[in-house]
Every structure is written in C-alpha cells, then in structure tokens.
Amino acid sequence: MTDKKAKNVLGTELETCSLEPLTGFYRDGCCNTGGSDMGLHTVCTQVTEEFLEFSKERGNDLSTPLPQYEFTGLKPGDRWCLCVERWKEALEAGMAPHVKLESCHISSLEFVDLEDLQQYAI
Numbered sequence: 001m002t003d004k005k006a007k008n009v010l011g012t013e014l015e016t017c018s019l020e021p022l023t024g025f026y027r028d029g030c031c032n033t034g035g036s037d038m039g040l041h042t043v044c045t046q047v048t049e050e051f052l053e054f055s056k057e058r059g060n061d062l063s064t065p066l067p068q069y070e071f072t073g074l075k076p077g078d079r080w081c082l083c084v085e086r087w088k089e090a091l092e093a094g095m096a097p098h099v100k101l102e103s104c105h106i107s108s109l110e111f112v113d114l115e116d117l118q119q120y121a122i
Contacts, residue, residue, distance in 0.1 A: 006032055007106040009114055017044035017103040018079035021072055031081035031105045039083040040111070044103030046122055049076045051097040054090055079103075084111045091116055098122045 006014040019029045023044075025037040031044050045051070052063045052074060062080065065073040074080055079100065088111055090096040098120045108117070 006030070008102050009104045009106055009109055009117055010101055011106070012102065014105060015100070015102040017081050017100060021074065021078055021080070023079065023081045025081065031103055033105055033107055040085065040107065041081040042084050042105035042108040043082045043087040043112075043117075044079060044100040045082045045087065045097040046079050046100065047074050047076060047097050051090060051095055052076070054093065054095040055086065058086075058089065060086060084108045088112050091120075096120050 008014045014030055014032065016029045017023050017031050022029060024030050024032055025034075025039070025041040026032055031042045033040055033042050047062070055062050062074045065071060082097070084107075087096060087099075087108075091112070099117055100122050101117060104117060
C-alpha cells in the first residue's frame with residue numbers, strides 16, 4: 001500500500017502532485033509507489049503538448065479520455081505522476097516535461113539522477 005511518510009527526491013516529505021486531475025498509481029494525488037506499481041509512477045510532471053505527442057507516439061496516449069477508468073485525458077499544464085522510465089526516455093529524446101521535485105518519489109533516483117531532475121524543476 002502507500003507509504004504515508006514517503007520521501008521525495010530532496011529527502012523531505014513527499015508532497016501532493018495533483019488532485020485535479022487526480023493522479024498517482026493509487027489515485028491519492030501523490031506519486032506514491034509500492035509492490036503493485038509495476039510502472040513506477042514516481043515522477044511528478046507538468047505536461048506539455050510536445051510531451052503528450054511524444055508519449056502518444058511511443059504508445060502511451062495520455063491525452064485521450066478513458067471514461068471507463070475515470071480518466072479525463074491530460075492537457076498541457078496538467079500535473080501527472082509519470083512512470084520514471086517514460087520520463088527518462090523523454091529526457092534522452094530531449095522531450096522531458098518539467099517536474100515538481102517536492103512531489104517526485106525518492107525511488108525515482110534509482111533510475112534518474114537528481115541533477116537531471118533539477119534541470120527540469122518547476
């Protein structure tokens with residue numbers, strides 16, 4: 001389950017990423033993670049049109065609503081808990097969206113460097 005005392009990449013308490021749209025693997029507004037989160041939705045991003053197109057081209061359409069999952073679709077400016085590997089892929093392609101460091105789960109640092117996240121900090 002979620003860790004109510006989770007830490008962010010700065011070593012402080014994990015802050016809310018977004019309540020509207022409601023994000024997080026557990027749909028708790030935070031980029032919490034746990035054993036059932038196979039995608040590691042740990043990076044709090046602020047998406048752009050360019051990133052949404054990039055993600056769609058890679059097979060992860062985040063802009064199309066899916067009412068059956070109560071997902072309204074993302075629009076530029078929305079914050080969303082993104083899979084760390086997708087953020088890393090976008091970084092390597094020069095398409096990484098900005099991040100809210102205080103809301104990125106500390107486990108993100110197992111896959112990406114803090115310095116890279118800091119370069120994209122909101």
